[in-house]
Amino acid sequence: MRVLVLLGAPGAGKGTQAAILAQRLGLPHVATGDLFRAAVRAGTSLGREAQKYMALGELVPDAITVAMLLERLDRPDAREGVVLDGFPRNRAQAEALESALLTRGERVELALLIDVPAEELVGRLSGRYVCRLGGHPYHIIENPPAIPGICDTDGSPLEQRDDDRPETVRARLTVQLAPLQGVIEFYRSRGVLRTVDGRQPIALVSRGLIEALEPVTPHL
Numbered sequence: 544m545r546v547l548v549l550l551g552a553p554g555a556g557k558g559t560q561a562a563i564l565a566q567r568l569g570l571p572h573v574a575t576g577d578l579f580r581a582a583v584r585a586g587t588s589l590g591r592e593a594q595k596y597m598a599l600g601e602l603v604p605d606a607i608t609v610a611m612l613l614e615r616l617d618r619p620d621a622r623e624g625v626v627l628d629g630f631p632r633n634r635a636q637a638e639a640l641e642s643a644l645l646t647r648g649e650r651v652e653l654a655l656l657i658d659v660p661a662e663e664l665v666g667r668l669s670g671r672y673v674c675r676l677g678g679h680p681y682h683i684i685e686n687p688p689a690i691p692g693i694c695d696t697d698g699s700p701l702e703q704r705d706d707d708r709p710e711t712v713r714a715r716l717t718v719q720l721a722p723l724q725g726v727i728e729f730y731r732s733r734g735v736l737r738t739v740d741g742r743q744p745i746a747l748v749s750r751g752l753i754e755a756l757e758p759v760t761p762h763l
């Protein structure tokens with residue numbers, strides 16, 4: 544099982560790049576944010592609980608998040624591996640993932656950090672639109688759809704995420720950057736961290752990530 548982790552601050556471009564990498568690698572793109580938003584839309588008790596934290600820009604408690612992620616890893620389509628986006632978000636989640644993988648004789652192959660300075664993140668998030676059906680991200684200036692307001696991939700309408708309102712964006716950045724640092728240190732200490740400059744255009748960030756994967760996946 545190949546487990547690749549995409550790391551980055553809120554708005555760094557994890558979702559954009561995870562979708563591209565997952566397609567190139569033929570692995571599912573597993574985003575804990577997408578799993579939570581699907582649960583919110585479905586009105587499940589997990590969704591109702593998660594929504595309380597997401598609306599405040601806070602992390603959903605580890606017990607809920609880790610259980611949901613491990614259940615997702617057990618599904619048949621993840622047998623060959625996954626591209627993880629938005630998990631782990633703190634050191635405790637990184638340790639939980641490491642322990643779960645160890646029981647299967649596996650480990651995180653690489654943790655790819657998309658590095659974007661905090662001052663750029665607000666503009667990215669406030670200009671973002673995502674499609675209603677698949678959550679595919681666009682940006683009003685940097686990555687607009689071919690037809691305004693419509694997703695290129697699945698034709699569904701584009702909308703703003705609730706947590707991309709300026710006050711929630713500020714809360715997300717205030718609360719979530721410090722725990723991310725713990726995850727970065729965790730993977731650095733295990734020798735699997737690779738960093739790509741996320742200020743570049745989307746295609747160049749993709750190229751950087753693919754180059755970082757070269758030693759483990761040549762000719763990607």
Ligand code: AP5
Pocket residue numbers: 551552553554555556557558559560574575576577579596597598600601602603604608628629630631632636667668670671672680681682683685686706715741742743744745748
């Ligand atoms: P989640 O959905 O994971 O949100 P996030 O981490 O805040 O990340 P985003 O989806 O906002 O940004 P992204 O890095 O994917 O960037 P994107 O590619 O869209 O989580 C939402 C919430 O769920 C969390 O706040 C938390 O409450 C909860 N949650 C999720 N996981 C959790 C966990 N593990 N533990 C606890 N709680 C959890 O790009 C952003 C914008 O920039 C787009 O408009 C895009 O078009 C544009 N863009 C992308 N790349 C570039 C580029 N290179 N140049 C210019 N623009 C670019």
